[in-house]
Amino acid sequence: MFRKQEEYYSTEMEQELNQKLAIFYEKIRGKKILIGLTGGLKSYMLVELARPVVTEMKCMFVETSYTSPSDLEYVRNFKKNDDNAEIETDVIQKLDLNQNILILNSDERDFFCKKGIADILEKERSSNGYDVILDGTAGEQFQSFWNGKQKFGDNYLMIFGELGIFREDVVYLSKKHGFKFNRPPEINLLSRFAYNIPITEDLLKLVVVMEGFLKNLTNNDLVRVRILDKDHIIIETGQKELSRLLDEKTRKKIYNEFSDKGFSSINIDLAGYRRNNLFKASKNTL
Numbered sequence: 001m002f003r004k005q006e007e008y009y010s011t012e013m014e015q016e017l018n019q020k021l022a023i024f025y026e027k028i029r030g031k032k033i034l035i036g037l038t039g040g041l042k043s044y045m046l047v048e049l050a051r052p053v054v055t056e057m058k059c060m061f062v063e064t065s066y067t068s069p070s071d072l073e074y075v076r077n078f079k080k081n082d083d084n085a086e087i088e089t090d091v092i093q094k095l096d097l098n099q100n101i102l103i104l105n106s107d108e109r110d111f112f113c114k115k116g117i118a119d120i121l122e123k124e125r126s127s128n129g130y131d132v133i134l135d136g137t138a139g140e141q142f143q144s145f146w147n148g149k150q151k152f153g154d155n156y157l158m159i160f161g162e163l164g165i166f167r168e169d170v171v172y173l174s175k176k177h178g179f180k181f182n183r184p185p186e187i188n189l190l191s192r193f194a195y196n197i198p199i200t201e202d203l204l205k206l207v208v209v210m211e212g213f214l215k216n217l218t219n220n221d222l223v224r225v226r227i228l229d230k231d232h233i234i235i236e237t238g239q240k241e242l243s244r245l246l247d248e249k250t251r252k253k254i255y256n257e258f259s260d261k262g263f264s265s266i267n268i269d270l271a272g273y274r275r276n277n278l279f280k281a282s283k284n285t286l
Contacts, residue, residue, distance in 0.1 A: 020163045029053045031131040036121050037061040039071030042136030045170050048179050062117045066189040107195050118152040134159055139166040194228045218244040232265040239272040
């Protein structure tokens with residue numbers, strides 16, 4: 001849960017955030033920009049913040065083999081969801097799975113997958129005369145993972161991360177700007193798999209099917225199925241929705257459905273949904 005705005009933002013913190021935003025505007029003012037959409041709040045706040053100060057803007061979403069179906073649907077309906085959308089939005093070519101990366105499935109997978117998307121966006125930028133690409137990676141992820149990595153080029157800006165603007169800052173700004181973003185948090189499907197187990201197209205499809213089953217069964221969109229190995233899965237949902245999964249009849253339906261798919265250990269995480277909650281796989285293999 002995010003803290004209430006009045007509890008989180010003192011006057012000093014508000015001033016610090018405004019100073020970061022001033023640098024943000026200075027970096028992109030008067031430029032022709034390309035924004036890489038992800039389907040999440042951060043990339044859409046880039047659109048809202050950048051819109052008043054740039055000369056031209058295009059939003060692009062690179063579909064991948066591990067794109068969440070709900071992300072793809074939201075992006076395709078972006079203009080319908082945005083009352084002020086005069087910007088061009090495209091869903092461009094599918095980035096196929098790099099089999100070597102996914103068979104290894106190391107803790108570097110996010111870097112290599114983002115690098116593939118960055119390469120596609122850079123081709124679009126250079127061929128159509130855009131000045132910079134903006135990426136919505138926030139400060140906490142940038143500092144913990146991306147900081148120190150090889151940059152994707154001088155024209156590719158992880159601008160929130162580079163300026164130390166964190167996810168809670170983005171949530172605060174969205175409320176301050178009156179930006180409505182009413183959908184549960186979503187992360188690409190790679191986050192459903194523990195590191196070091198091979199990921200296949202069939203497993204990606206299986207996760208979509210299992211999460212769809214849970215969403216329909218509990219009338220709740222915030223669910224995750226984490227695959228730890230060939231036998232073990234963990235189910236996550238929001239704290240308020242846990243009781244729906246713990247109902248005896250519901251638990252039996254879940255067990256029967258998922259055991260039929262080959263899993264012998266089907267667990268519900270009592271801590272609830274946690275962003276970027278990844279597990280190390282056991283010694284079993286899929």
